[in-house]
Amino acid sequence: MRYLLCLLVSIPLLLFSQVTRPVATNISGVVDYSTELVFTDAFKMCREWTTFDAEGSGPWDTGADVPMLDNGFPVEVPFDGGTGKPQKVRALMVWDIDTARPEGKYRLIVKGKGKVGLQFGADGIFDCPVDTLVDVYGNVSLSIEYSDKDDPIRDIRFIYPRYVHSFESQTFHDDFLDFLKDFQCIRFMDWLRTNNSNVVSWSDRSAYNFYTQTLESGVAYEYITELSNLMHKDPWICIPHRADDDYIRQLASFLKTHLDPGLKIYLEYSNEVWNGGFWQHSEAAALAAAAGYTGTEWERAWKWTAKRSADLFTIFEDEFGGNKRLYKIIPSQAANSWLSNQIITYFEDPQYNPGGVRADALAIAPYFGGEVAQDVVAEGIVSSITVEEIVDRMEASLPVSFQWMLESKQVAGDHGLELITYEGGQHLVGTGGNENIEELTEKLIAANHHPDLQDVYCQYFDYWYENAGGLFAHFSSHGGYSKWGSWGIKENFADVNNPKYLAIRSCVFEHNDTNSSYNEIEDDASLILYPNPSAAGYFYLKGNIDNADLRITDLMGRPQSYMIESASPGLMKIRTSTKGLLLVQVTKSGKTINLKHIQL
Numbered sequence: 001m002r003y004l005l006c007l008l009v010s011i012p013l014l015l016f017s018q019v020t021r022p023v024a025t026n027i028s029g030v031v032d033y034s035t036e037l038v039f040t041d042a043f044k045m046c047r048e049w050t051t052f053d054a055e056g057s058g059p060w061d062t063g064a065d066v067p068m069l070d071n072g073f074p075v076e077v078p079f080d081g082g083t084g085k086p087q088k089v090r091a092l093m094v095w096d097i098d099t100a101r102p103e104g105k106y107r108l109i110v111k112g113k114g115k116v117g118l119q120f121g122a123d124g125i126f127d128c129p130v131d132t133l134v135d136v137y138g139n140v141s142l143s144i145e146y147s148d149k150d151d152p153i154r155d156i157r158f159i160y161p162r163y164v165h166s167f168e169s170q171t172f173h174d175d176f177l178d179f180l181k182d183f184q185c186i187r188f189m190d191w192l193r194t195n196n197s198n199v200v201s202w203s204d205r206s207a208y209n210f211y212t213q214t215l216e217s218g219v220a221y222e223y224i225t226e227l228s229n230l231m232h233k234d235p236w237i238c239i240p241h242r243a244d245d246d247y248i249r250q251l252a253s254f255l256k257t258h259l260d261p262g263l264k265i266y267l268e269y270s271n272e273v274w275n276g277g278f279w280q281h282s283e284a285a286a287l288a289a290a291a292g293y294t295g296t297e298w299e300r301a302w303k304w305t306a307k308r309s310a311d312l313f314t315i316f317e318d319e320f321g322g323n324k325r326l327y328k329i330i331p332s333q334a335a336n337s338w339l340s341n342q343i344i345t346y347f348e349d350p351q352y353n354p355g356g357v358r359a360d361a362l363a364i365a366p367y368f369g370g371e372v373a374q375d376v377v378a379e380g381i382v383s384s385i386t387v388e389e390i391v392d393r394m395e396a397s398l399p400v401s402f403q404w405m406l407e408s409k410q411v412a413g414d415h416g417l418e419l420i421t422y423e424g425g426q427h428l429v430g431t432g433g434n435e436n437i438e439e440l441t442e443k444l445i446a447a448n449h450h451p452d453l454q455d456v457y458c459q460y461f462d463y464w465y466e467n468a469g470g471l472f473a474h475f476s477s478h479g480g481y482s483k484w485g486s487w488g489i490k491e492n493f494a495d496v497n498n499p500k501y502l503a504i505r506s507c508v509f510e511h512n513d514t515n516s517s518y519n520e521i522e523d524d525a526s527l528i529l530y531p532n533p534s535a536a537g538y539f540y541l542k543g544n545i546d547n548a549d550l551r552i553t554d555l556m557g558r559p560q561s562y563m564i565e566s567a568s569p570g571l572m573k574i575r576t577s578t579k580g581l582l583l584v585q586v587t588k589s590g591k592t593i594n595l596k597h598i599q600l
Helices: 174-180 221-231 245-258 279-290 297-320 337-348 372-378 387-396 398-414 438-447 452-468 499-507
Strands: 014-018 023-026 050-053 086-093 104-120 124-136 140-147 155-159 185-187 234-239 265-269 326-331 361-364 418-421 472-474 513-516 528-530 538-542 549-554 562-568 571-575 581-588 591-599
Touching: 140 155, 174 221, 185 221, 221 234, 221 245, 234 245, 245 297, 265 297, 279 297, 297 326, 297 337, 326 337, 337 361, 337 398, 361 398, 372 387, 372 438, 387 398, 387 438, 387 452, 398 418, 398 452, 418 472, 452 472, 452 499, 549 562, 549 571
Parallel strands: 023 185, 023 472, 185 234, 234 265, 265 326, 326 361, 361 418
Antiparallel strands: 014 513, 050 086, 086 140, 104 124, 104 140, 104 155, 528 538, 538 571, 549 581, 562 571, 581 591
């Protein structure tokens, strides 16, 4: 151990020795009813404020305007929301997730002067400020009954039982992190609420300190970079279709500053602009028409995709001084290789790409089984068909997806691009009213849990990696199955025997020889940082630290300077001039034995 001033070189937390089957995951949108528990603080996933009449009469949601502080908390409660009656607010948490809701005592922390109440799956009225433990036995509603305008309620935490003592030093849920460790890339399309986005300017983005991250503007980029840096995963960013050039430039600057320089940034303009089911299709076509582009609505949408992709790539290259850290994607429809060729041809046209910026990949979504549910209904066999027969039909549909892969690979190769997927997996769902046939839905969900599906998925993955392309981005991570689809590779964290998850483990992960330092963390409860928080500019590290190495970073993964002021067996005094929340990593014999946070 050397006792001197240290400025560590940034060393990636995840080093890949050999990845033969690169894989990404789309992660589910952050909503109060998600079975994917992202944060250690459930309040970060609460629903936006619902307003109601203070005296208790009137509808569940009065739709009143809430006068807010910058972080989204009401200026005062009750308030005049323009309804003619005093208003209060409530927020829903851990809603309709019985299979995923953690049991035990949650920690409720409220700062400011006022009164809050818990309803439905928790009980109590609490004078604030408050810091207490509460029992949770179902869906939870938290209401602000009173908030003093001179010292308003300005911070609420609702901590899952596992983290009541560690939430200040850990942003993300362990099970969420553990799920991500075997992927090489994370697609944040749903985190950013890309589909039907209203975001235009940089000021429209979500703020890091806002009371919830379930906003229509998506999750704050600070959380995206924090997660990417912590797990050392390449982030895949989907740019809102209406985002202006300043938004793109500000985002590029932010990512250049805050993202670990060892990570690549996957860049995609919006999501499925070719798909008439999303607002971005018609709105892109309208923007194209305003710019003087001609053609049908869908042709203008393709041209606008090419033009804004070129703008996006050019701005990022300018900001980053080149494309070494960028991976630039042209998205298209898997079932239509002609369309892919058309969009790329527009992209290569100087009319839409005057600077001649180049792309790296064509991305498609080669789902399989998409017609199975509709065929079952059309043939009148909903009641008679077995779950095993549905899985057999899914397997029989694979050659269609395989043909899409090969045709898309040909187009990509003709233009010097790699072929990747932005989404993929099964597409077993009723549509056109068929989603309302309960018996059909039950069988489709059962098929997504049937053991035979594991082999079907392995055939699918094998064909992709052996014949078609590179990175495969599965859709999606965790989510409850319903009539709207069974998209999650698992329904919740505990669904580890899901055949789709078993398939990706055995037929993708096990092909990759990776060395994940996150996966090798061995928690040592004897390691203690104190005082925590510390306002003195130093702290003590106590425990089994002899012959250990130390690394200190901020939450963005950037190394911070520190000095070991004194050391004795099992005890070290460390001084740093850095302020804020820091990550302290202790390593022995090449293995991380702990990751702890300290507030300075």
